[in-house]
Amino acid sequence: MKTLTLLLCLIAVSSATKTCGENEELVGCHNTCEPQCGYTPKACTEQCIMNACDCKDGFVRNSLGKCVEVFQCTKETTKCPENEEFKGCGTACEPTCENPDPRACTKQCLVNVCQCSKGFVRHGFRCIAKGDCPK
Known part of the structure; x- marks a missing residue:
């Protein structure tokens, strides 16, 4: 009888449906590198969180x-x-260690992004002080 009760409990728990929030959808394998306001993580570990909620296509997760x-x-x-700091209209030609002072750049506006703060340049996935760039 205990085995039957345990089995029924396991079935009930596994068949329970998870409710996702507005603009979210239930996915079998949630990617821990979900796009967020301002940036999309680029260096992530391969992880899969089962039956979790992801933002629907075209949406990003905010800090709330x-x-x-x-x-x-x-x-x-x-x-x-x-x-890094938030920019409502960021540049498409962010300074990097390889190109700390980009001159030829299109007048593109990257909407609501995180970009390197003043005095910092992009090196890989991080912003570092201009003087810390590898030679």
């Missing part, structure tokens, strides 16, 4: 945990990585 469209991201709902 809600899935919103990129244009709805604000400075208040975006947590930028270290040495």
